[in-house]
Amino acid sequence: MSTLVRFTPSSWTAEKYDEVKRRLNEAGHWPPDGLEYHVCFGTAGDLKVSEIWASNAQLEAFGAHLGPILEEVGVTQTSPPELLDICNQERF
Numbered sequence: 001m002s003t004l005v006r007f008t009p010s011s012w013t014a015e016k017y018d019e020v021k022r023r024l025n026e027a028g029h030w031p032p033d034g035l036e037y038h039v040c041f042g043t044a045g046d047l048k049v050s051e052i053w054a055s056n057a058q059l060e061a062f063g064a065h066l067g068p069i070l071e072e073v074g075v076t077q078t079s080p081p082e083l084l085d086i087c088n089q090e091r092f
Helices: 016-026 055-075
Strands: 004-007 035-043 046-053 082-086
Touching: 004 055, 016 055, 046 055
Parallel strands: none
Antiparallel strands: 004 046, 004 082, 035 046
């Protein structure tokens, strides 16, 4: 079953987002296995991310690479990501 993940870190700027993606690319971790959809949205100083993952196991494996990079860049999460099971997923 696929999972919807919603990240709402505090003070996530476009510069920090770009830096995280750059580091993930350089380390060979982007795009990660199992990531089906990724969207970043919000205002410049208050970005959020929603993703759809093929499995929780793949999300957790990616989290092992993402977590340290977020910490190095200074992105803090005020709460854990929200995980929601998807009961229907259609593409149009």
